[in-house]
Amino acid sequence: MNLSQSSTLIKYKNYRYFKIAGLLVAVALVAYVSVKPADSLFYGGTWLSFVLGVTSALIIIVLMLYGVRKRVASKVPERRHYRTSVVHQQEERNAQDDFYALHKAERRKRDIREGWRYGGTLQGWLSAHVYLGASLIVLASLHTGFQFSWNIHTLTYVLMLLVIANGFYGLFTYLNYPALITRNMGEDTLNGLLLKIDKLDELARIRALDLPDEVNALVLKARRETRLGGNLLQQLSGSQHDCPTDAAILGIRLLSKTLIADDQPKLMRDLYSVLLQKQKLVLRVRNEIKIKASMQLWLYLHTPLSVALLAALFTHIVAIFFYW
Amino acid sequence: MSEHFKIAIVGGGPGGLSAAARAAELGISHVLLEAAPHIADTIHRYQKGKLVRAEPMQLPLRSALSFYAGTRENILRTWQQELAELGVNVRVGAAVSAISGQCGNFRIPLEPGKTLTAEFVVLSIGLQGNIRKLGVPGEDMQRVQYQLDDPDEYSNETIIVVGDGDAGVENALALSRQNRVILVNLHEEFSNCAEANFQLLMTAVTEGHIETRVSTWAERVDTIAKGDFPVAFVAHTPQGLERIECHRVIARLGAEPPRKLLENFGVRFPNSDTASVPQLSEQYESNVPGLYIVGALAGYPLIKQAMNQGYEAVEYITGNPVEPADEVLLREKFAGVPNIRSVGDGIALVRRNLPLLESLTTLQLREFMLDSSVLAPRSGEVIFARSDYNNSFYSILEGEVSVHVEGKDGAAVFTMGAGDFFGEMGLLSGRRRSGTAIAGENCVLVETPRRSMLKLLNAASGVQRKLDEVSLKRVVLNYLDASLPDSELDYLVQGAKFKQYAFGEVIFKEGDKADGLYMIRRGSVTVSRMVAGKEQVLAYVSAGNYFGEMALTSNMPHSATVRAVSPTDVIVLEAEHFRAVMERNSSMRGKVGSRYLERISQGEPNPSGEPGGLIKFLMDHGVGEATDVLLIDYSQCIRCNNCERACADVHGGISRLNRGAGPTFEQVHVPVSCRHCEHPHCMKDCPPDVIRRSVHGEVFIDDGCIGCGNCLNNCPYDAIQMAGTSEYKQLTVWEAVFGRRKHREVRNEADANLPKKAVKCDMCMGIISGPACVRACPTGAALRVSPEEFFSFVR
Structure with a gap:
């Protein structure tokens, strides 16, 4: 179920930024086709290329500002001091020059209208980030005039494409993974699951005390050596080679055939069910770590690549002045 | 042998002490008679370290004694000191059981052979005077106590606590830290204690810290000569007599109202209502001339009021027409x-x-x-x-x-x-x-x-x-209809009933006979119907609306089930009267009719179905009583916790919401954050009364929080926390550009020792662009809605 209906990242404000970006792209394409500078060696010096370049550079700046806006929660205007008495509120409202007299719905509308002055909503920023970023593929390509070689200019272009491709992957994870997390975790939190696993480990240890040493060894190994996170690749794989918990479950099944003492079958069954429960939890935790890792990993590339792009862009701009 | 005083003050509580202190200050011959072996018995019997409040805040204190909010020990110590300094004539252990004579010559018999005479009497015996005892053999044993001074005095004991009021429950909770506690309740449920205590008790019971016996009362208490346990508590339980061996019995059964005693003194009461207070003049004088009554007995349970009245009573006796303290x-x-x-x-x-x-x-x-x-x-x-x-x-x-x-x-x-x-x-x-x-x-x-x-x-x-x-x-x-003539109105309301329903209670069921028109005065309900074997919620109806008219006008049984989703008060109009008035009034018929059509369109079950019981889930989690609740669409939430960061950023570094905590259903998550309830639970018991609702609906904590934590305990949604004060600086843009992630928190040494204060969501009241949590969500997963708005989304 989609709670916020039409206000997803993609559909934000009825595709506002899609429309803006689309318009930019359309205008650029029409200009490019009609001017047809195709094989001019000095395309870079034409007004069309200059305009496209400046626009793209400005867009890149705006895209980078998203990172700033995300970290600075919001530029908040001074809070009105109206948290005193009811009587005070009354007086203030009687003075009514402002929107406090408006009804909630109207106030919301006005909040939105005025909101941009105080940094807008982060959702709006992100929606713009996605569409404007995508539009760069066309704008910057047209800016290059499809003239590539081994130089700083092409490097800048390539870096930009890398950042955008990386961003598309990020968008894909943002749109698809949240629901997976909920499905995997339900109402549990990672810490909660870890605590549960710990409790099950302890329970398994106690249950195994009356059982043969081989069983104890398996249980102990499952407790000590089952890995949940690990290094990046391990996190992303979401599994463990020769997982000791799986091994313990298998081992107990095999051992249970050989054990015939009186009350041990029941003990074995109890232990077995505990380990099965643990196995399920371990799987969920690994899943969670895997999804979270893939949701975050791209960002660790996105930001450094962007900074590299900015540096390259700066060099590119400085460099072109030498051509003039 | 008899002694004579100008004023005899009976009862050494705050009122009596204040009266005696004033008399001493004025140099009037006086005596203060207190039945207990110490002054201020009620305060004395508070738990150790209990914070005594000085309400009402705005009322000035007028007394020769000082009084500020503080711990029980501090207050008692200060009073002892000041009484000694003033030379107040205190007699403890002097129980008064009769007063005879009249103004100018009251006779108060004390122990046999001794009688006091006094010109005036100030009665300030309070309501706690005569403690109720168990009323069974063994009630006066040393190990059967009627007060608990310091719960930490006992450890590793088995203790039986009798009583389901706040005193009993609080004692049981405090004792359960170090002892095995069995709480005995005469009633079937623990409904006599405050909600907060009830919750704590239920938690303690679930966690096994306290055992309870309900519908149980004492039969006798026996001494056991040998063994680990010195006493045995024998009680009637629903299963028959039970004998519980224990170390001690603590009975907190409240007190016998001292009305009988007063009537023996000749004081008249206005009616037989047990809660009524004696008729007093504005000068606290009873119908017996010269006999003044102050404090809880006169209907003023607060310490400061009693102290003021004690002072004023002495002033009136000396003929000084002093203005009451609240006059200014x-x-x-x-x-x-x-x-x-x-x-x-x-x-x-x-x-x-x-x-x-x-x-x-x-x-x-x-x-x-x-x-x-x-x-x-x-x-x-x-x-x-x-x-x-x-x-x-x-x-x-x-x-x-x-x-x-x-x-x-x-x-x-x-x-x-x-x-x-x-x-x-x-x-x-x-x-x-x-x-x-x-x-x-x-x-x-x-x-x-x-x-x-x-x-x-x-x-x-x-x-x-x-x-x-x-x-x-x-x-x-x-x-219903504002144009209804008076005569019709009178007829319509005849036989109307006021009814109350608890959270989750069914008001009527699908198929029940129509019995009247229900108008919601308080709370809200859901209308649901069984569709394909599953209950589907069709509508949410809040206070200010009515329901039940469909069945009335169509003469059919109710077509849906109505359930209260928060504590709900309704007025039920008689079915016959309603039908008759509808018949006669075309305007009302029109209005009810158009509402009816609206209901029919609502009442059509959604073909795709209300998604898997989502509404029911939300109502079960108290969204029904919310006015504005934060929901997170988990299918869009990237778990970045930017909402929490933004909240902290505009609230001095402390986030008022906890994104990760709280229930989740399908992809809808209700994070732990304030819902700004219609009847905020937090407001219920705020001693300085600083939890307010602004004209726009935000429930907020104003300056003046004393850090008592009542709101924290009263909030069923854990939306309030206690926080220390510290200076907080938001990140500047440059810091953000250069990758600084953390805000700066400047801890002030002086602040570290200040008591923590309660903080909660104030819906970013006064921030023009609206709640920071919602604005800081990059994917638009966070949204704030009222139940009505929410319902329109889902349908």
Whole structure:
């Protein structure tokens, strides 16, 4: 179920930024086709290329500002001091020059209208980030005039494409993974699951005390050596080679055939069910770590690549002045 | 042998002590008689370290003794010291069981052979005087106690606590830290203690710290000569007699009202109601001349009030017509009213012009006025506007007020004059105002804040009755049809019933016979129907609306089940009367008819179905009583916790929401954060009364929090936390550009020792662009909605 209906990242404000970006792209394409500078060696010096370049550079700046806006929660205007008495509120409202007299719905509308002055909503920023970023593929390509070689200019272009491709992957994870997390975790939190696993480990240890040493060894190994996170690749794989918990479950099944003492079958069954429960939890935790890792990993590339792009862009701009 | 004093003060509580101290200060011969072996027995019996409050805050203290909010020990120590310094004549262990004689020559027999005589008597024995004992053999054993001084005194014992009031439950909770505790309750449920204590008790029971026995009462207490346990508590349980061996029994059974004793002294009471207080003059003098009664016995349970009265009583006895301590405050209240020269005039005017309050005593009226404020709005001034949040109650002292109601079914204007009251609907529903109130010429109003009015309604049943009578017709006019003539109205409300339903209770079931029209005064309900074997919620109906009319007009059984989703009060109109009035009034028929059509369209089950019981889930988690709740669409939430960061950023570094905690259903998550309830649980018991609701609905904690933590315990949604103060600096843009991630927190050494204060979501009140959590969500997963808005989303 989609709670916020039409206000997803993609559909934000009825595709506002899609429309803006689309318009930019359309205008650029029409200009490019009609001017047809195709094989001019000095395309870079034409007004069309200059305009496209400046626009793209400005867009890149705006895209980078998203990172700033995300970290600075919001530029908040001074809070009105109206948290005193009811009587005070009354007086203030009687003075009514402002929107406090408006009804909630109207106030919301006005909040939105005025909101941009105080940094807008982060959702709006992100929606713009996605569409404007995508539009760069066309704008910057047209800016290059499809003239590539081994130089700083092409490097800048390539870096930009890398950042955008990386961003598309990020968008894909943002749109698809949240629901997976909920499905995997339900109402549990990672810490909660870890605590549960710990409790099950302890329970398994106690249950195994009356059982043969081989069983104890398996249980102990499952407790000590089952890995949940690990290094990046391990996190992303979401599994463990020769997982000791799986091994313990298998081992107990095999051992249970050989054990015939009186009350041990029941003990074995109890232990077995505990380990099965643990196995399920371990799987969920690994899943969670895997999804979270893939949701975050791209960002660790996105930001450094962007900074590299900015540096390259700066060099590119400085460099072109030498051509003039 | 007899001694003679000018004033004999009976009872060494705050009132008596204050009276005696004043007498000592004035050099009047006096004696203070206290039955217990120490002064201030009630405070003495508080738990060790208990914080004693100095309410009401605005009332000045007038006494020769000092009194500030503080711990029980501090207060007792200070009083002991000051009594000694003043040379007060205190006699402890002196129980008074009779007073005879008259003014100028009262005779008070003490132990055999000794009698005191006094010219005047000040009675300040409070209500706690005669503790109820178990009333069974063994009740006076040393190991059967009726008080608990220091719960930490006992450890590793088995202790039986008897009593389901706050005292019993609090004792059991405190003792359970170090002992095995069995809590014995005569009743079937623990309904006599405060909600917060109940919750703590239930947690303790679930976690196995306290055992309980319900519907159980004592048979006897035996001594056991040998073994580990010195006593055995024998009790009637539903399963028969049970013998529990234990170390001690602590019985907290409240006290016998001292009314009998007073009647023996010749004091008369206005009626046989157990809660009634003796008739007193404004100078606290009873019908027995020379016998003064102050404090809890006179209906003033607060320490400061009692101390003031003790002081004033001595002043009156010496012939000094001192003004009551609240006189100054009351004079200020009446300052804006023309033709009122003294407080007496003002009170008389209130008594004359507000028939609603006629059952109150003058002293009660003064207290009522102390809590209220007197407004003199200009003609045409808006007192409250439609859709404001304003839960005050207004009474019209003089002039006129017109209330403009604008509903779906058209507008109406009601005019009210002196003696009328308004605002009770918002008070009871806890919702936005349904109309705009505008002052007329020369209007004088009394505005009573929500909390004081609710307190009054609980305490004075006469006021509640009168209020219900008048508001019943208003509700009908407001909800059904404003143009209904008076005669029809009178007929319609005949036999109307007031009913209350708890959270989750079914009001009627699908298929039940139609028995009346239900109008919701407070709370909200869901309408649901069984569709393909599953209950599907069709509608959410909140206070200010009615339901049940479909079955009435169609003469069919109810077509849906209605369930309360928060504590709900309804008024039920007689089915026959409703049908008859509908028959005769075309305008009402039209209005109800159009509502009916709306209902039918709502009542069609959604073909795709309400998604898997989502509404039910939300209602089960208390969203029904919310006015604005934060929901997170987990299918879009990337778990970045930017909402928390933004919240912390605009609230001095402390996030008021916990994104990860809270229930989740399908992809809808209800994070732990304030819902701004219609009837905020946090407001219930705030000693300094600083939890407010702004006109726009935000529930916030104003300056002046004393850090008692009551709101924290009362909030069922864990939305309140205690936080220390520290200076906080937001990141500047440059810091953000260069990758600094953390804000700077400057810990002030001096602040570290200050008590923590309660903090909660204030919906970013006053921030023009709205709640920071929602604005900081990059994917638009976070949204704030009211239950109505939410319902329209889902359908």
